[in-house]
């Protein structure tokens with residue numbers, strides 16, 4: 001069953017230099033209880049997508065397409081409709097916990113606020129739920145933490161507070177944009193394991209954004225790779241990791257530390273850079289960096305459906321494999 005359907009999503013930012021296309025004609029589905037990992041280098045449009053899903057894009061933005069969630073198109077929501085569903089039916093976890101926490105309010109009051117605003121619990125029940133949630137996430141003294149102000153807590157504690165704030169209302173859709181990037185490796189692992197367990201137990205769906213395919217490979221059921229505002233590959237995590245159908249995915253995977261040959265003289269890294277916003281190459285937008293580029297790729301782009309669950313923006317995938325070149 002589908003929880004979210006994104007169709008032909010386009011996001012453009014108006015700047016002094018003109019329009020910057022941040023997301024270009026993006027379509028994908030997210031199933032009930034599914035974790036969709038979204039990977040891609042900086043500037044590929046991951047955060048713009050997340051903000052569009054939550055209705056939080058700044059006013060210098062133009063958005064087109066459809067985002068279907070629970071029978072309605074989120075892009076048609078007015079402020080009142082957003083207020084009703086944001087924090088209850090859907091919630092977001094940002095990379096920087098300080099952007100979600102008010103510096104002068106106690107952690108406890110902030111965590112329980114969504115429950116109170118949406119009338120989902122009384123203050124006593126909300127506090128109990130917050131305590132239980134923080135304890136489950138490995139906070140040793142959650143009672144004290146609820147009384148503290150954000151600056152009195154470590155980065156790891158603050159991020160767990162933000163996660164608790166997002167999940168306590170039991171949203172059906174959770175969007176996490178680099179939720180653990182700022183944490184040390186051990187804390188990151190703990191938090192990720194907890195989030196995965198929470199998704200499995202609650203039946204919620206998660207869009208998990210990270211530039212780190214290694215993190216996604218431990219979390220996600222499905223993987224979508226973005227490049228310059230487009231989804232260039234999508235499929236089940238296992239399938240994509242085993243047999244990437246796009247040279248960009250292949251490059252990202254080969255750049256992973258775990259995939260590197262320890263005896264090699266040089267570590268593999270993707271050649272070239274993401275061009276600056278606004279300058280989209282012709283044809284397949286990855287062609288200037290593609291190790292298997294052919295003439296047709298410079299002028300033509302094509303989305304190839306391998307099966308219902310699996311697509312790639314590399315037209316050469318149909319020849320068997322671009323790797324054979």
Ligand SMILES: Nc1ncnc2c1ncn2[C@@H]1O[C@H](COP(=O)(O)OP(=O)(O)OP(=O)(O)O)[C@@H](O)[C@H]1O
Nearest residue numbers: 013015020022041042043044045046047048211277
């Ligand atoms: N508010 C804004 N105004 C103008 N341009 C923007 C704005 N936000 C993002 N952009 C541009 O849109 C494009 C996509 O940015 P976005 O932040 O979505 O990328 P990202 O994939 O999240 O990158 P990162 O991995 O660095 O977080 C970039 O070219 C960026 O410069």
Ligand SMILES: [Mg+2]
Nearest residue numbers: 046047048177
């Ligand atoms: Mg981002």
